Amino acid sequence: MTHFMDSIQQAASRIEGLDPDLLAIGPVLLEHGAVQQVAPYLKDQDYGHVAIVADARTYDIAGQALESSIQELGVAVQVTIIDPDHQGDVIADEASIIQLILALKTHSSEVVVAVGTGTLHDIVRFSAYTLNIPFVSVPTAPSVDGFNSKGAPIILRGEKKTITAIGPNAIFADLDILTKAPAALVAAGFGDMLGKYTSLFDWKFGHLAGGEPYSEVVAEMTRNALQQCVDHSDEIAKRSSEGIRLLMGALLESGFAMLLFGQSHPASGAEHHLSHYWEMEFLRLGSRQILHGAKVGVACAEISRLYHQLADDSLVPVAPALLQAIRDEISLIPDEQTIRQLLRTVGGATTPEELGVKPELLTRSLNEAHLVRPNRYTLLRAYNEAK
Secondary structure, three states: OHHHHHHHHHHHHOOOOOOHHHHOOOOEEEEOOHHHHHHHHHHHOOOOEEEEEEOHHHHHHHHHHHHHHHHHOOOEEEEEEOOOOOOOOOOOEHHHHHHHHHHHHHOOOOEEEEEEOHHHHHHHHHHHHHHOOOEEEEEOOOOOOOOOOOEEEEEEOOEEEEEEOOOOOEEEEEHHHHOOOOHHHHHHHHHHHHOHHHHHHHHHHHHHHHOOOOOHHHHHHHHHHHHHHHHOHHHHHHOOHHHHHHHHHHHHHHHHHHHHHOOOHHHOOHHHHHHHHHHHHHHHHOOOOOOHHHHHHHHHHHHHHHHHHHHHOOOOOOOHHHHHHHHHHHHOOOOHHHHHHHHHHOOOOOOHHHHOOOHHHHHHHHHHHHHHOOOOOOHHHHHHHHO
16 A cells, blocks of 8 residues: 555645644555454554444444454453444434443543444544544445544534544555445445535635635645546446445545645535535434435535536626636536436435435525535535525
């Protein structure tokens, strides 16, 4: 995985004033058998009390074998299985966080190993941050780009809040595990990457129209990662070793882009705000949760439709001097049908109806989702504020 980190380091070297310790991360392995390196790494780091955190499914997939391999090296290990809510979903909320913090304190854990997907990593990163201990990432599916992010999207009193926490000290992404991930999780990871089409636009829009900070180096990293996925969508759909390596590599690169920029702008725009809005509504109604990336992919198509419509109808709310530049940026976003076809290629949901998002919720979210992140100046926010 040296080549992967070399490309990240090269990009980092082009960013002026970057803290050199920002990428002081241990091994980042994306290869067959990577999980076998976790126990030796923990032993080499002289950890005496290790915590493994998983849910019931990911414990069976990788947690149990990892527990045994750590014990075999004479290191004390404690397993916490995060309890699902009454709907059967593991949620990054107050209950899950308190469950984990209490377990970590009870067993004097020195390091936490997150074995799972995005939600479980969010629970771990916030809990580890709270207790000032490191965590190690062991992804079990290529489903999100947040494995190496510092941001922890947490549900607090039913509201989605992204809180700055910590990134992992090391990442062990095992292709033997990732290639066996359910097709729905692979499609979700692909959907999360497709969302970069609109997040990159919103980031540029916020920079041009709202004065938000911007980095072309980081934007280029994200665009390249996105293009890798689009160019190899057929291979990703097959869930071949190469397809999953490309998808997981792109997700990690997107995560490093956010890390380098220090905020989520490169990878999260109005499409994510729609996704968060739908998630909070499902929680309020007591409905089962939908995979994050599945929501993001469909939301990306909806935002593309809206943005192209605004450009075609000359309804983009910017100063006349900026209008052509913004329209040119919108033209770089594929139209909604292209995005839906890409989602279809990997077997993902393509419409809000398939996700259980009813027309009334879709309309309401397009009018209100910008309020989820009021500190972000997206075109969705500008349009709604100009009505």
